[in-house]
Amino acid sequence: MAVSISIYNNVNARSQTITLSFEGVIVATEPMTTTVDYFFKFKTSARDSGNTILPVKIVNTMSDLALNHAKQSATNTANAYSTIKEMVVDYTYDYIYGHTANQHASGCTEQLPMKF
């Protein structure tokens, strides 16, 4: 089971969806060395305003911030998320509004806003 996050755009009365899941995968880093990683995965079929598919986002820890794992997207802070809810809200915000290159001096690349 996963959680579906619906985003409604009031201007043109259209919705987009982000799917949030928690997954575990086997990671093989070298022969005979494998580990299991558990993480949150954000995925959406929405495109950005330039018609490019928005990327999948993986969150391994509370300090994996939305902007290049260095800064939160909605606010200029490098603090780790305090709750899962706070993480989900910030990643959703980042999908919707996008961000500029190096926003909040995070070193991130530009991501355009979500297209509705």
Place this chain on the structure above:
Amino acid sequence: MATINVYDEGSDRTYQVYVDVYNTVLHDGSGDTDYYLKITTNMRKHDGTAFGDFRVRNLSDVPPGKAAGTSFTDLVNKYIDYFVEEGEYIYSNSSSLSSSSSTSYFENWSSSSSNSSSSQSRSSSSSSSSSTSYVENWSSSSSSSSSSSSSSSP
């Protein structure tokens, strides 16, 4: 959802630990929503009772006696270790580990019991299914955040 299979050679049984994300409207008067992980298992404690459902809102929501997790992988492993340590088969006569026919990943670890060399293997798999959300009653007391704030469902 992540599903972890835990094999106990002593009883030749495989148990499951389930970890999944949920979105719930809080029944605490606020009407607010929350996102959290729910960790459950079909293992039993050594006294035969069931483990409760653990709800996790941050990396400090760990099992009793465990330090805060450093990552979600670390957190899940702490819950698996807790279930194994408190599970019924730790008191069984299992004594050695051998791989089973599972196609997934296996990891050996030693039992915490000083007079037993019992060990288990665990495998992991993940799957996604159709998304859904639901409304669930929520005890307002469970919203407190501390190292032992993981709460069991009634």
